Amino acid sequence: MKHGKKYQDSVKAFDLTKQYEANEAISVLLETAKAKFDETIELHVRLGVDPRQADQQVRGVLVLPNGTGKTKRVLVIAKGAKADAAAAAGADYVGAEELIAKIQNENWFDFDVMITTPDMMGMVGRIGRVLGPKGLMPNPKSGTVTMDVEKAIAEVKAGKVEYRLDKTAIIHCPIGKKSFGKEKLVENYTALMDAIVKAKPATAKGTYLKSVTVASTMGPGVKVLPKI
Numbered sequence: 001m002k003h004g005k006k007y008q009d010s011v012k013a014f015d016l017t018k019q020y021e022a023n024e025a026i027s028v029l030l031e032t033a034k035a036k037f038d039e040t041i042e043l044h045v046r047l048g049v050d051p052r053q054a055d056q057q058v059r060g061v062l063v064l065p066n067g068t069g070k071t072k073r074v075l076v077i078a079k080g081a082k083a084d085a086a087a088a089a090g091a092d093y094v095g096a097e098e099l100i101a102k103i104q105n106e107n108w109f110d111f112d113v114m115i116t117t118p119d120m121m122g123m124v125g126r127i128g129r130v131l132g133p134k135g136l137m138p139n140p141k142s143g144t145v146t147m148d149v150e151k152a153i154a155e156v157k158a159g160k161v162e163y164r165l166d167k168t169a170i171i172h173c174p175i176g177k178k179s180f181g182k183e184k185l186v187e188n189y190t191a192l193m194d195a196i197v198k199a200k201p202a203t204a205k206g207t208y209l210k211s212v213t214v215a216s217t218m219g220p221g222v223k224v225l226p227k228i
Contacts, residue, residue, distance in 0.1 A: 019225040022193075025214055026185050026222075030178060033216035038069070039178045040217050041185055043192055045171045046210040049201060056201045058171065059164040061142050065191050066184040067159025069177035074156050075099065075111035077120045077138075082149055086115070089150040090157060096120065103127055109134065115144045115152045163196060169210075171196060178216060189214070193227075 014028045026041075033039045049056040075093040076086035077100065086094045093099060093111060102108045104127050114131065116124050116138045124131070124138060131137040138144040142162045146152050163173045175188040193212070200208050209226035 014222065016220070017223075019223045022189055022224050023182070023186055025224045026182055026189065029214050029216055029219065029222050030182060030185075032222075033178045033219045035216070035218040037217075039219070040069070040174050041176050041178060041180075042215055042217075043171075043173050043175050043189060044213045044215065044221065045193075045196055046212075047165065047169050047171065047196075047204075048207045048210050049165065049169055049204045051165045051167055051169050053203070055203045057165060058196065058199050058201065059141065059162070060195055060199050061160055061162045062191060062195050063155050064159045064161055064175065064188045066176060066180060066188050068161060068174050069159075069180060070174070072112040072156050073110065074153055075114045076149055076153070077114065077116040077124055078149060079117075079120070082117050082147070086149045086153060089153040091115070091149075091153050097123065100124065100127060103130065109136070111136075113144065113156050114138050115146070115149055115156070117147055117149065118145055121145060161192070163192065175214075 014032065020028060029041065047058060049058060051057065073092040074090075076083070076091040077096055078086055078094065079096050083094050083096070100123055114124070114136050121138070128137055140146070143152055143155065143160070161173055163171050165171055173192060175192055176185050180188075197209070212224040212226045213221040214224060215221040
């Protein structure tokens with residue numbers, strides 16, 4: 001993969017092999033994030049677990065202390081009083097059969113998060129095949145299948161993120177924008193790392209945190225010293 005001049009300059013500005021303390025790593029990252037837009041800062045954590053084992057899955061949700069810097073569009077599938085409550089709570093789209101049909105027939109995906117009430121899951125399940133691959137399928141574990149739609153909407157709008165293991169045992173998750181500055185990014189980083197450490201499966205053997213890296217959208221990754 002060929003990288004541009006800014007990337008090459010960024011790589012020369014720090015030691016690619018060194019594991020930095022979190023504070024220092026984020027400082028280096030901010031100095032090397034040179035794109036003209038407000039880059040997203042992401043955390044990548046490789047874990048010493050086997051993602052093929054059901055009892056070694058690592059997954060959870062949390063509201064980052066300083067949000068993500070991205071305003072998420074929320075779709076709520078609900079009827080009656082819950083639909084009214086969702087609209088009042090600031091959902092971007094609220095509906096039932098007509099929105100399910102729109103997704104199914106028009107390939108409509110102008111939303112970032114889908115929230116639904118439990119009684120509507122049978123209907124939502126019919127389009128699980130298209131929602132699943134896009135990471136949009138509501139799930140009780142992530143708080144997106146709930147009767148408390150107001151709370152779910154508020155959390156998403158406040159900067160709730162879901163972290164989950166991929167097939168290669170890595171968690172990829174945003175922790176904010178470059179414009180947040182060091183202090184807010186460190187707070188978000190610490191909150192997410194604490195959650196990942198607490199989610200360690202009881203059956204996990206050996207080193208749990210194999211590697212920790214922070215990276216901006218266009219910049220090189222900076223290694224962080226793993227701590228439990």
